[in-house]
Amino acid sequence: MNDLVYDLQRRYLGGPVTIRPSENLVKKLARDPVSKRIGSDLAHPVARTDEQLLADYRAGNKASFSELVSRYQQELYHFLVRFLGDRASAEDVFQETFLQVHQSADQFDPKRRLRPWLFTIAANKARDLLRSQSRRPTSPLQATIDSDDKDGEQYIDLMEAVVPLPDEPMERRELQDRVYKVVSGMPAQLREILLLSYFHQFPYKQIGDLLNIPLGTVKSRLHSAVAEFAQRWKMLNRGPSAS
Amino acid sequence: MPKKLFEKDAQALDLLMETGVEGACSESVADRVCVVESVLQLIGQMPVDDPPANLVEKTIARCQRTPAAAHEQYPNHRPPLMS
Numbered sequence: 367m368n369d370l371v372y373d374l375q376r377r378y379l380g381g382p383v384t385i386r387p388s389e390n391l392v393k394k395l396a397r398d399p400v401s402k403r404i405g406s407d408l409a410h411p412v413a414r415t416d417e418q419l420l421a422d423y424r425a426g427n428k429a430s431f432s433e434l435v436s437r438y439q440q441e442l443y444h445f446l447v448r449f450l451g452d453r454a455s456a457e458d459v460f461q462e463t464f465l466q467v468h469q470s471a472d473q474f475d476p477k478r479r480l481r482p483w484l485f486t487i488a489a490n491k492a493r494d495l496l497r498s499q500s501r502r503p504t505s506p507l508q509a510t511i512d513s514d515d516k517d518g519e520q521y522i523d524l525m526e527a528v529v530p531l532p533d534e535p536m537e538r539r540e541l542q543d544r545v546y547k548v549v550s551g552m553p554a555q556l557r558e559i560l561l562l563s564y565f566h567q568f569p570y571k572q573i574g575d576l577l578n579i580p581l582g583t584v585k586s587r588l589h590s591a592v593a594e595f596a597q598r599w600k601m602l603n604r605g606p607s608a609s
Numbered sequence: 610m611p612k613k614l615f616e617k618d619a620q621a622l623d624l625l626m627e628t629g630v631e632g633a634c635s636e637s638v639a640d641r642v643c644v645v646e647s648v649l650q651l652i653g654q655m656p657v658d659d660p661p662a663n664l665v666e667k668t669i670a671r672c673q674r675t676p677a678a679a680h681e682q683y684p685n686h687r688p689p690l691m692s
Contacts, residue, residue, distance in 0.1 A: 431672070435665045443660035453658055460660070461668045468672040520610045524618050528647040531654065542656045549655050563626055564649060570627060588626070589619045592645070593612035595652055 416480035424471050434480075435464050441566065442488055448561055449492050451550050459495060463488040482568070486576045489558060496554050520597070527596035548598045556591035563588055621645040 414422070414430075416437070422430035442463065446456035466487050467474075474483065532538050549557060559577070562568045563584075568576065570584045577584070614622065621641040661667075 432665065432669055435668050439660050439664050443664065444657045447658055448655060453661070457661060457664060457667075460664065461671050464668050465672055465675055469675065469677050471677065518610050519613050521615055522612050524614070524641075524644050524648050527651065528644055529651060531650065538654075541651075542654045545651060545654045546656055549652065560652065564652060565655075570623075585619075585623060589614045589622060590612055592618075592622055592648060592652075593614045596648055597612050599651070 416484075417476050417478075420467070420471055420474055420480055421476055431464075431468065434467075438484060442484065445485065445561055445566055446488060446492055448549070448565065449489075449554075449558055450495065455492075455495060459488060459491045462491050466491075482572050482576050485562065485566070485568070489562075489576065493554065493558070520593075522593040522596050524592070524596050527599045544599075544602060548595060548602055551598060552591065552594050555587065556594050559584065559587045560591040560595070617641045618645055622649075625649065 414433075416434060419430040419434045419437075423434070439460075443456055443460050446459050447453055450456050450459065463484065467484065474480070529541075532541060549560070552560070559573065562573050562576065563570070570581055570588075573579075574581050574584045579587070613619075618641050622645045624642060625645055
């Protein structure tokens with residue numbers, strides 16, 4: 367419930383806000399098994415901000431850290447599994463990310479937002495993992511990371527990647543598999559910026575801070591990512607393996 | 610070879626991403642927004658697995674096994690400064 371409230375707040379209100387629940391809502395939440403696990407939070411406003419949770423954790427409230435991990439388990443795991451391409455690596459980096467939050471909690475500036483910090487840590491660790499895998503000669507990821515040829519430029523017509531989304535579940539599933547194949551095969555830095563901007567809706571400015579790159583680079587990299595996707599989509603669907 | 614978008618597509622993409630408006634494909638907006646939005650919707654079809662059921666518990670357990678402020682174990686992962 368808190369996850370849902372938080373997500374809605376972030377999407378539509380630009381960030382967490384303090385909402386005092388009605389008595390009926392508090393009673394309903396008290397009967398809900400997930401909310402019961404959160405426990406004492408029900409006596410307080412529904413959604414404490416991430417920053418408040420971390421501050422509470424620093425003050426000794428261990429349950430706050432647990433709530434923070436729960437709050438981000440879907441979103442951060444989804445980012446990592448899409449970025450890294452396998453569940454085991456995503457799980458490991460997820461754990462390492464929170465391990466660093468746990469270890470560095472005292473260094474966090476409470477005036478800052480926690481979510482970008484969390485994603486910065488996760489993205490750094492995920493990138494390190496991809497780099498270490500690319501150094502192994504047998505790694506299948508090597509080709510995708512090293513495939514950026516710097517010679518010349520190619521303009522892509524996006525119209526060639528426009529397809530109607532099928533309603534039929536089987537066709538939809540096939541299309542999803544092909545999208546997965548295309549995005550997974552993209553160079554890591556393009557995949558990363560596509561995930562952060564489109565799937566996780568970070569503003570350009572925050573992505574710049576997160577990846578430590580200028581705003582202009584954020585834009586040009588995202589443009590390249592969409593162009594790369596369109597080109598690969600076109601090739602996949604033209605190729606002999608297209609279904 | 611690096612891929613690029615045509616200028617109008619790039620502008621349409623920036624508009625969509627920065628305003629965050631879905632369904633901006635209307636008569637009042639440049640026609641390229643519709644094209645870019647269609648491509649983004651296609652990308653949005655990328656499936657994703659849900660986290661394992663015990664991910665939170667395993668994460669908490671791993672943190673509990675490790676004392677806080679052991680930064681020397683992670684020389685390459687100092688907490689980034691967010692501006």
